[in-house]
Amino acid sequence: MSKQFKFNPKLDLAIERSIDAPVRLVWEALTKPEHLKEWYMPKAWGRVSRAELDLRPGGIISIDIAGPDGKDSPNLGCVLEVVPMERLVWTSMLFPGYRPAVFDDIPITAIMTMEAVGKGTRYVLTALHRTESDFQTNKTSGFYEGTEIAVDQFVAHVIAMK
Amino acid sequence: MSKQFKFNPKLDLAIERSIDAPVRLVWEALTKPEHLKEWYMPKAWGRVSRAELDLRPGGIISIDIAGPDGKDSPNLGCVLEVVPMERLVWTSMLFPGYRPAVFDDIPITAIMTMEAVGKGTRYVLTALHRTESDFQTNKTSGFYEGTEIAVDQFVAHVIAMK
Numbered sequence: 001m002s003k004q005f006k007f008n009p010k011l012d013l014a015i016e017r018s019i020d021a022p023v024r025l026v027w028e029a030l031t032k033p034e035h036l037k038e039w040y041m042p043k044a045w046g047r048v049s050r051a052e053l054d055l056r057p058g059g060i061i062s063i064d065i066a067g068p069d070g071k072d073s074p075n076l077g078c079v080l081e082v083v084p085m086e087r088l089v090w091t092s093m094l095f096p097g098y099r100p101a102v103f104d105d106i107p108i109t110a111i112m113t114m115e116a117v118g119k120g121t122r123y124v125l126t127a128l129h130r131t132e133s134d135f136q137t138n139k140t141s142g143f144y145e146g147t148e149i150a151v152d153q154f155v156a157h158v159i160a161m162k
Numbered sequence: 163m164s165k166q167f168k169f170n171p172k173l174d175l176a177i178e179r180s181i182d183a184p185v186r187l188v189w190e191a192l193t194k195p196e197h198l199k200e201w202y203m204p205k206a207w208g209r210v211s212r213a214e215l216d217l218r219p220g221g222i223i224s225i226d227i228a229g230p231d232g233k234d235s236p237n238l239g240c241v242l243e244v245v246p247m248e249r250l251v252w253t254s255m256l257f258p259g260y261r262p263a264v265f266d267d268i269p270i271t272a273i274m275t276m277e278a279v280g281k282g283t284r285y286v287l288t289a290l291h292r293t294e295s296d297f298q299t300n301k302t303s304g305f306y307e308g309t310e311i312a313v314d315q316f317v318a319h320v321i322a323m324k
């Protein structure tokens with residue numbers, strides 16, 4: 001399985017956490033829709049109304065965020081790599097089945113890796129961008145403030161699963 | 163391995179050929195740069211000056227077309243799926259390592275499949291588009307006229323390899 005991407009600090013966000021829980025639970029919290037719904041959206045900002053994840057290359061990732069007006073905002077992407085308890089990759093550049101995507105927000109590829117360290121897990125989320133400008137926009141818009149909060153919620157959720 | 167994409171005649175081009183050669187040679191002609199250079203560009207239109215293909219998910223596909231003015235036009239994409247002698251998928255929506263791509267032409271995902279039929283091979287190239295407008299543009303610009311010619315050159319090259 002490829003680990004072909006090169007981290008570029010000018011283009012890529014990386015968030016790393018040590019989680020006091022086994023890799024098995026981290027993988028479950030990341031990939032099961034009923035768990036993903038609990039941490040993906042900062043709780044003070046909104047909630048996930050629906051989540052779907054087909055864990056195979058070309059599979060769907062679909063996460064709807066409930067809006068304050070009752071309308072859901074869809075987020076649709078394509079799963080690229082699945083190595084259970086090691087690595088999950090998806091992108092919003094493609095729709096399910098690898099179809100080139102149409103989008104109006106900034107597209108990213110998200111790479112989530114995990115590895116056992118003692119009885120715990122080292123977890124890293126990396127988000128790849130097209131350009132420095134895209135990265136800067138996501139940094140200043142609050143998008144990555146939300147992502148940091150979501151990762152903290154993720155860690156808390158995994159701990160609560162023990 | 164996923165076969166998650168749904169063919170949509172309003173969005174997708176499919177070109178099918180029966181090739182009087184074994185699957186092994188079809189795969190070789192498709193994936194080895196020294197062969198790919200021989201058929202990828204319609205001979206009357208130009209030639210491939212350089213080809214690179216790293217056959218793994220996240221790997222590079224890079225094909226430079228020699229221009230009449232001595233300048234090369236690069237084409238860069240990302241390999242998504244590799245099932246030897248069955249299926250190859252790449253996309254120009256992503257750069258190698260799954261980085262979201264920057265492009266100025268119309269992006270596609272290309273899916274190439276092959277299967278043994280008697281002593282020959284059934285070969286199908288499918289190109290997925292974002293929109294009907296993208297598909298129409300590629301149809302009327304000559305891009306798909308060139309693709310049909312390239313597929314015919316591909317078939318002739320495979321036959322010559324026997």
